[in-house]
Amino acid sequence: VFFEDRPATGCSGFVRDDTGGFVSCRTGFTDGVLSPEAAELIAIREALRWLSSMQVGNVVIESDCLSVVLGLNGASTSYLEIGHLVYSLFFSVQQVGTLIR
Numbered sequence: 001v002f003f004e005d006r007p008a009t010g011c012s013g014f015v016r017d018d019t020g021g022f023v024s025c026r027t028g029f030t031d032g033v034l035s036p037e038a039a040e041l042i043a044i045r046e047a048l049r050w051l052s053s054m055q056v057g058n059v060v061i062e063s064d065c066l067s068v069v070l071g072l073n074g075a076s077t078s079y080l081e082i083g084h085l086v087y088s089l090f091f092s093v094q095q096v097g098t099l100i101r
């Protein structure tokens with residue numbers, strides 16, 4: 001346990017090149033315990049910020065959270081407690097031409 005006295009949610013991500021080779025990785029924590037969907041969306045948001053700062057284009061983001069993938073690809077998220085996060089990220093994803101799968 002990293003923070004016994006302070007609940008936190010961790011996330012990580014890594015960048016691969018077009019051949020699948022490792023380029024870079026990053027980890028982070030946020031205060032509080034989040035739902036898996038909220039944690040995934042925050043991780044994707046931070047990944048997009050990180051990639052933008054590195055001026056990386058033609059991005060494919062992979063996720064194992066189907067509801068987030070569907071939401072970011074335009075499916076209804078009205079049933080999700082995190083619909084507002086999906087909505088705000090949806091436009092960022094569309095602007096940079098990111099593929100979410």
